[in-house]
Amino acid sequence: MKLGEPPILELRNFRYTYLEDTPKANEAVRDVSFSIRRGERVAIVGPTHSGKSTIVDSFAHLLRLKEGQVFYEGEDIAVPGYDRASLRQKVGIVFQRPDSQIIEDVVGADVAFGPTAAGIPAEETRRRVEESVDALGLPYPDFRLRYVHALSGGQRRRVAIAGVIAMRTPVLVLDEPMAGLDPRGRRELLGLLHRLADDRDLTLVMCSASLGDASLLCDRVVVLSEVGRVIMDGPLSEVLRDADGLATLDVTLPEPVEGARELRKLFPDLPADILTEEELESELLERLGVA
Amino acid sequence: MLELQRNVVFGQFVDTGSVIHRIDPRIKLAATFVTLVASFLIDDFLGFAVALALLALIQGVSRIPPGYLLRGSGFFLGFLVFVLVFQVLFYAGEVPESDYLWRWGILSISTEGIRAAGILGMRVVFLYYVTTMLLLTTSLVDLTNGLELVFGPLQRIKVPVNELVLVFVIAIKFVPIFIEEVERLARAQTARGVPFDEGGAIKRARRLGRLLVPIFIGGFARADVLTTAMNTRCYRGGRYRTKFRQMDTKPSDWLILALAVAWMVAAWLL
Numbered sequence: 001m002k003l004g005e006p007p008i009l010e011l012r013n014f015r016y017t018y019l020e021d022t023p024k025a026n027e028a029v030r031d032v033s034f035s036i037r038r039g040e041r042v043a044i045v046g047p048t049h050s051g052k053s054t055i056v057d058s059f060a061h062l063l064r065l066k067e068g069q070v071f072y073e074g075e076d077i078a079v080p081g082y083d084r085a086s087l088r089q090k091v092g093i094v095f096q097r098p099d100s101q102i103i104e105d106v107v108g109a110d111v112a113f114g115p116t117a118a119g120i121p122a123e124e125t126r127r128r129v130e131e132s133v134d135a136l137g138l139p140y141p142d143f144r145l146r147y148v149h150a151l152s153g154g155q156r157r158r159v160a161i162a163g164v165i166a167m168r169t170p171v172l173v174l175d176e177p178m179a180g181l182d183p184r185g186r187r188e189l190l191g192l193l194h195r196l197a198d199d200r201d202l203t204l205v206m207c208s209a210s211l212g213d214a215s216l217l218c219d220r221v222v223v224l225s226e227v228g229r230v231i232m233d234g235p236l237s238e239v240l241r242d243a244d245g246l247a248t249l250d251v252t253l254p255e256p257v258e259g260a261r262e263l264r265k266l267f268p269d270l271p272a273d274i275l276t277e278e279e280l281e282s283e284l285l286e287r288l289g290v291a
Numbered sequence: 292m293l294e295l296q297r298n299v300v301f302g303q304f305v306d307t308g309s310v311i312h313r314i315d316p317r318i319k320l321a322a323t324f325v326t327l328v329a330s331f332l333i334d335d336f337l338g339f340a341v342a343l344a345l346l347a348l349i350q351g352v353s354r355i356p357p358g359y360l361l362r363g364s365g366f367f368l369g370f371l372v373f374v375l376v377f378q379v380l381f382y383a384g385e386v387p388e389s390d391y392l393w394r395w396g397i398l399s400i401s402t403e404g405i406r407a408a409g410i411l412g413m414r415v416v417f418l419y420y421v422t423t424m425l426l427l428t429t430s431l432v433d434l435t436n437g438l439e440l441v442f443g444p445l446q447r448i449k450v451p452v453n454e455l456v457l458v459f460v461i462a463i464k465f466v467p468i469f470i471e472e473v474e475r476l477a478r479a480q481t482a483r484g485v486p487f488d489e490g491g492a493i494k495r496a497r498r499l500g501r502l503l504v505p506i507f508i509g510g511f512a513r514a515d516v517l518t519t520a521m522n523t524r525c526y527r528g529g530r531y532r533t534k535f536r537q538m539d540t541k542p543s544d545w546l547i548l549a550l551a552v553a554w555m556v557a558a559w560l561l
Binding site: 018019021022023024057060062064084085088089092093095100101102103113114117118163164167 | 476485486
């Protein structure tokens, strides 16, 4: 990041109520402020009803936003006349449920939807579709003409992600990307996201109720409490140090962290910054007197 | 973004816990029926003014915010005005020559035509207002139970009342679900570069048109899931079902019905 460059995404005292001023008003986010710099990998973690999905939607202006709350590269995206169409070419969103995302009924056509809408020439679109679908482990020749409705849940999720990746947005926002994937699917998706973020210098934002999932992909964590309020924001290791505080919220801790928390009853001197299985193992071996 | 629910009030239920909400649903249905009959009998503006005053009173007591109702009816009212304009222009009744204000070929504007369109408009607004208020203040459970009991006697002559009521209630219940579906699809397309929040009216309408097929397909899928859910819970139709909640009609309920009937009769006779 260059000095003085504004953050790529910023929320300032963001608050949001669905169907405001109607009897069905439903407060989703009370007061959230944080900013994301270019190239960061940030996880937004919180229990259900903490407003994660609302925050995700705000990044691409998919809500009735008020001015002065959401900024892209320092510009207020809610002012009249702001070019929302081009914002959506920069902030790609993978929704929580892939079915909320898939528009066309054939895989190839759906993945091509975004680039086509952006006016990318057909030849380039085809190339991008092939590349994106392949990258998600769905061989292009085999899946190009498959019906989306006939695919499994995990495959549909991949199609949804491919559709966003094909848009080549500099920011990629994923809402609960790991939900409903089997362990192998998770591993593959993680590998892919890491690779993409490295190769394309992506800014990654991910939402999850699980710090375990977040810890595998992101190095910074914003923790939300119920009804959208930031209660922690910092590097992963720092946030995890307060494992006891996190456990009172409804978020899932990474397995090694959770394990260490339990083992601390036996070994009170176990350090608080254990993040990986390897660290936990070596600390334990040390204490058990095994060289 | 869209928040269509903000603009469609029909079929929604808003629980304010008011007196109106707590009236026995059978009484509400009976009162609704009385007002529907009245709307066909009443034939002058004064009558409709009196009848609408009752509805406004009901709305006040039910604590449904007027702004919410008006905003949610804008599309409907706009469409109604559009239709009524044609009603005036193509009015085919007997009109004395002196009543014509403007005439061109088969198109005309006459005081008689305007009056007829006005009455028709009042009637449609009245019908819409009554049914919307009924749905806004009655939960689907109450509505189902009420309808089943009101039409219960028809079962003696082999009318499948429970099934018909179920179909009716599911149909109403699907209105808000379909609205959500439209919102969901519009959001998906917007996120992927086809904006639903920009462009002129015709462009927007065409984009909405593109959503029809997926919504139709989604509707079938939903109905399928609902069928499975009902089968797994051993739904076998009305004959085998008993009610957990028994309805009881309080004297005050009867009083309200009597008031509604008297008010409508007054509106008719005035």
